[in-house]
Amino acid sequence: MRLLFLAVLRPHTGNAVTAERVRDHLEAAGHICILKDAFDFESPSEIANLIAAENVEAALALHLYRGGRLLQGHGIPFGVIFGGTDLNEDVNQGEKNKVMGKVLEEARFAVAFTKSMEEMAQRQWPHAKGKIYVQSQGIATVPNPAFDWDAFLQRSEINQSADNLHVFLLICGLRQVKDPLYVVDVFSEWHQEEPNVYLVIVGPEVDPVFTREVKAKVRRTAGVRLIGEMPQGDLHAVMKSCFVVVNSSVSEGMSAAILEEFVQLAKRLVRDPALEKEIVANGREYVRTHHSWQAERDTYQRLVRMLEGSSGH
Numbered sequence: 001m002r003l004l005f006l007a008v009l010r011p012h013t014g015n016a017v018t019a020e021r022v023r024d025h026l027e028a029a030g031h032i033c034i035l036k037d038a039f040d041f042e043s044p045s046e047i048a049n050l051i052a053a054e055n056v057e058a059a060l061a062l063h064l065y066r067g068g069r070l071l072q073g074h075g076i077p078f079g080v081i082f083g084g085t086d087l088n089e090d091v092n093q094g095e096k097n098k099v100m101g102k103v104l105e106e107a108r109f110a111v112a113f114t115k116s117m118e119e120m121a122q123r124q125w126p127h128a129k130g131k132i133y134v135q136s137q138g139i140a141t142v143p144n145p146a147f148d149w150d151a152f153l154q155r156s157e158i159n160q161s162a163d164n165l166h167v168f169l170l171i172c173g174l175r176q177v178k179d180p181l182y183v184v185d186v187f188s189e190w191h192q193e194e195p196n197v198y199l200v201i202v203g204p205e206v207d208p209v210f211t212r213e214v215k216a217k218v219r220r221t222a223g224v225r226l227i228g229e230m231p232q233g234d235l236h237a238v239m240k241s242c243f244v245v246v247n248s249s250v251s252e253g254m255s256a257a258i259l260e261e262f263v264q265l266a267k268r269l270v271r272d273p274a275l276e277k278e279i280v281a282n283g284r285e286y287v288r289t290h291h292s293w294q295a296e297r298d299t300y301q302r303l304v305r306m307l308e309g310s311s312g313h
Contacts, residue, residue, distance in 0.1 A: 001308055002032045004051065004059040006067035008083065009037040011204070013173075015083060018137060019062050022081070025297040026060075026304055038067040048074055058307035064110075065090045068103035077307040080104070081111040087120050097124065104128040108306050111135050111299075133303065138296030139287055141240075144233035149241040156225045158198050166270050168199045169242040171235065173206035174214050181217055182248050184224050186263050191223020197270070199246075202238065204229035244269065 003026060007019035019035060026033045034054055038061070041047055047070045050056070058076055061067030063083035071078045080103060090096040104110060104125050110132045112118040118134050153160045158167065168187065172178035180201050187199040201224070205211040218226045230238070239245055244266065269276055 001304075002055055002057050003034065003304070003307075004047075004054065004056045004071075005033050005035045005062075006038045006041075006047075006059065006070060007035065007062035008039060008066050009035075010039075015062060018081075021138065021296070022060070022062070022300055025300045028297065029301040029304070031304065038063060038070060041070055044070050044073060047071065051076060058304070060304070064100040064103050065096050068107065069099050072103060072106050077108050078106070079109040079111070079303055079307060080107045082113070082117055082121060087117055091120070091124055101125045101127075104131070107131065109133060109303050111303070113137055133299065135296055135299040136290050138293035139291040140293040141236045142233055143237040143240050144231070145237075147234050147237035149237070152238060152241075156198075156200055156227060158200075158225065159195075164196050166197050166243040167241075168197070168244045168246050168266070169238060170199060170201045170246045170248060171239075172201070172203045172248065174203055174211045175207040176210050178203075179248055180214060183246065183259065183262070184217060184221055186259055188221045188223050190263060190267070195223070198223050198225060200225045200227060200242070202227045202230060202235065
């Protein structure tokens, strides 16, 4: 089946990664998947031209508002995947909310990444109740076996001989919404007490102005390092070798209290190897159970079969 897949493909975002993975799942089932950036299209008529030119039989959109609305009214069956902004932002704007409700009426199925996203969507659009499926995002890691951790530490000017080295890794595109500077000062204070603790920030320079600010700050801050974008295999290898992967994002309640609590818990983790082992084992089990790449593949391949043989052409 020839499928059009509309997604928001801004580089260095979770959406782009998800879209690539879903396309891979669909192509593995023998479909031809034409992945396009929803932002490249101004109107449904441009989509109509693409559908005709590419002989598209069905479609999928990641983001109801940004992608799904462009798929309406073309006489081809389509499914949708909720994006975060659909349910965190666009849902609160009357006109966009209405548009998404209409998209859901026409869609054959809708995928939510979490149970809470499903519940939120059902509250907003009760008519869509029977067509929302929960499928969490699948995770597959491919660490580069040839990656040299010691050389990485050397490049990062980290003293490898530091007794009992603990590298905390913060992976994020350098842009305001990820606010990597949030944890920098407390890490630096901790590094001055315990020189074996480092924070390494890895990520692409998404926002040039903010990147300059981060670079300037890191230059004058002890115990914190900034590394540019890395190939995925190398990044996965670094994640495997570091002590902890940290996630930071601007949202409600990013208060000083959370920061203090974070540092307390991080210090406890450094001092308690049994706790570290337990967290690692639990994390591995959680991912195996809830974020299986194979389960994700099976779900998308099954859902897309709902679009087969029912085209309005």
